[in-house]
Amino acid sequence: MAQELRSGDHADVRFVLAAGSTDTASIDGISAAGASPDVMAHTPSADAEILEYGRPVRAPVVPVSPSGCPTPAVVTRAVRERLDFPATVVDAGLAADTAAPTVNVGASPGDDVRAADPVPTAPTAFEAARELGRSLPEDLFVAETIPGGTTTALGVFAALGEGDAVSSSLPANPLSRKRDVVAGGLEASDLSRGDAAGDPVEAVRRMGDPVLATVAGLAVGALDDGRDVTLAGGSQMLAAAALVRHAGADGPLGIATTSFVAADESVDVRAQAAALDLDLTVTDPRFDRTDHVAMQRYEAGEAKEGVGMGGALALADRADLSMTAVRAQVVDVYDRLLGEE
Amino acid sequence: MAQELRSGDHADVRFVLAAGSTDTASIDGISAAGASPDVMAHTPSADAEILEYGRPVRAPVVPVSPSGCPTPAVVTRAVRERLDFPATVVDAGLAADTAAPTVNVGASPGDDVRAADPVPTAPTAFEAARELGRSLPEDLFVAETIPGGTTTALGVFAALGEGDAVSSSLPANPLSRKRDVVAGGLEASDLSRGDAAGDPVEAVRRMGDPVLATVAGLAVGALDDGRDVTLAGGSQMLAAAALVRHAGADGPLGIATTSFVAADESVDVRAQAAALDLDLTVTDPRFDRTDHVAMQRYEAGEAKEGVGMGGALALADRADLSMTAVRAQVVDVYDRLLGEE
Numbered sequence A, B: 001m002a003q004e005l006r007s008g009d010h011a012d013v014r015f016v017l018a019a020g021s022t023d024t025a026s027i028d029g030i031s032a033a034g035a036s037p038d039v040m041a042h043t044p045s046a047d048a049e050i051l052e053y054g055r056p057v058r059a060p061v062v063p064v065s066p067s068g069c070p071t072p073a074v075v076t077r078a079v080r081e082r083l084d085f086p087a088t089v090v091d092a093g094l095a096a097d098t099a100a101p102t103v104n105v106g107a108s109p110g111d112d113v114r115a116a117d118p119v120p121t122a123p124t125a126f127e128a129a130r131e132l133g134r135s136l137p138e139d140l141f142v143a144e145t146i147p148g149g150t151t152t153a154l155g156v157f158a159a160l161g162e163g164d165a166v167s168s169s170l171p172a173n174p175l176s177r178k179r180d181v182v183a184g185g186l187e188a189s190d191l192s193r194g195d196a197a198g199d200p201v202e203a204v205r206r207m208g209d210p211v212l213a214t215v216a217g218l219a220v221g222a223l224d225d226g227r228d229v230t231l232a233g234g235s236q237m238l239a240a241a242a243l244v245r246h247a248g249a250d251g252p253l254g255i256a257t258t259s260f261v262a263a264d265e266s267v268d269v270r271a272q273a274a275a276l277d278l279d280l281t282v283t284d285p286r287f288d289r290t291d292h293v294a295m296q297r298y299e300a301g302e303a304k305e306g307v308g309m310g311g312a313l314a315l316a317d318r319a320d321l322s323m324t325a326v327r328a329q330v331v332d333v334y335d336r337l338l339g340e341e
Helices: A043-053 A073-083 A122-135 A149-160 A175-188 A200-207 A210-224 A235-246 A269-275 A293-299 A309-318 A323-338 B043-053 B073-083 B122-135 B149-160 B175-188 B200-207 B210-224 B235-246 B269-275 B293-299 B309-318 B323-338
Strands: A013-019 A087-091 A102-104 A139-145 A229-232 A253-258 A278-283 B013-019 B087-091 B102-104 B139-145 B229-232 B253-258 B278-283
Touching (some): A013 A309, A043 A139, A073 A309, A073 A323, A122 A200, A122 A210, A139 A235, A149 A175, A175 A200, A200 A210, A200 A235, A210 A235, A235 A253, A235 A269, A253 A309, A278 A309, A293 A323, A309 A323, B013 B043, B013 B210, B043 B087, B043 B139, B122 B200, B122 B210, B149 B175, B149 B200, B149 B210, B175 B200, B200 B235, B210 B229, B210 B235, B229 B309, B235 B269, B269 B278, B278 B309, B309 B323
Parallel strands (some): A013 A087, A013 A139, A087 A102, A139 A229, A229 A253, B013 B087, B087 B102, B229 B253, B253 B278
């Protein structure tokens, strides 16, 4: 387990965050990523700034759910402050300005998945991300931040004819609501379940979001180049993995998620990962050992994942950084962001 | 001297690279930053990628002068590989695509300084950069990459009524050529020497480039916020410092440059720094102690500075990283980039 993140002077692993948006998040009852739609538009931009600078810079908010659960960016940043892994943010369709440096792949914000063509930039973003993934020198951990993303993940599953369940950032998963939305999306796109099998770009364009297009492109490109790729996240990364497999990339692909996703009874992550031939890593930060507000809400089943939290925890484990140290650093970051309130 | 770059888990210093372009670089005989105008357009994009990834990713070239002098990005990256300081690239008017993540400040590529209004985005970029500088949590080392930048630096000096000499990336400084260009620029802008004194945004808009507007904004903002600012570079950073002073910011401002700039007989960096009340740091990487091709050309007076090389060397010195170790790492980076040729 005592694997180092760096060999010699160069990083072996780069953490790449695809940050973007979809109007699907505005549908009532879909997402917990931000207290209101106005605030939610800034969530991915704020997450990127927290990852990069340890606090929002241009973003006017710290993303916190209505019940007080802080964005998982806090956890990912906490691990990064201890391990110093290199991180790169890709603009996968940001709706609000960010001061985080971003790589352009030509992605625009996604429309509501119930539109006929919600992600017209998917082909461009997939291709540019593939080229980027092919060119980056390190193994990749690929993460996402996009409110509403589990609904578009369900949409991609439907288009590809894969699983029919996803996790949620809410403790009570509004899965039937999401299925209704996806049914509306299929109808608007004139698709039946599985119609886009083997055509991942079409699937993500008609039923997904620009983040999934970008994540899938990055993964396919890095696999092409013989790099190891770990998708850092939950249901959205399972959808990204399905896109990768439907693109014909059958190389070794990992998924690293949190114990909170693994404990979600509305999905069987282990079965889904096995079906896609993914090497699954589940890491438990043992938030039950603290009663700090920053971690309590996760124990209550909120948020669960995002901004590569499960991947960051896996990197911590790999580098022999204890979860006790991770939790202490989470408190540090949280207090910096929200301690005044 | 044994100052640490990090206190506790947070970096104290962020390295910010303003990367951009000006058509002034296309004037015959002005710049050594790239073998031909076609290649030169990619130099800042490639420099940003080398800083971020250790090699070009989207950029089709490694910037090397006609005589074989590699871009100073090689030296800055080498130091970064040893010290792991956080770095952020600002798009200060890039003319070519880059895979490096960049912060947007609304800058566009600059026109030839002999145009009437070569940098119409200067006010926007200055303001956005000031806001960014004010918001970033660390002390800043601010660097630049822009071919042709010493000529626009001379233009800014003229508009402000400051010094009338700048250094060069060429061993034989084409200073009279630059003065002719600046005279043409003043005429086109209907300005006389010193007409823009006290109006730095006007000076950089009419006679400068988008990188200088961005660097000056970053510095003014960070000084406003009580942060330490070190301008990492030579003549261009003296021009940026003049803009900062003409903006009324009289806080403690440093400049960190190389021994190659300090040895340039065409300018008196010490006198210029003193006139602007700058704390000057000159660092000598002792490239005379090696005959590696990556460093020989610097000893011959080429390149001299750029991509914050002098600032990176100062950070190395501050962290007690020996110049022997720096030179060894420069060879590593160089061989990775150009070893095959």
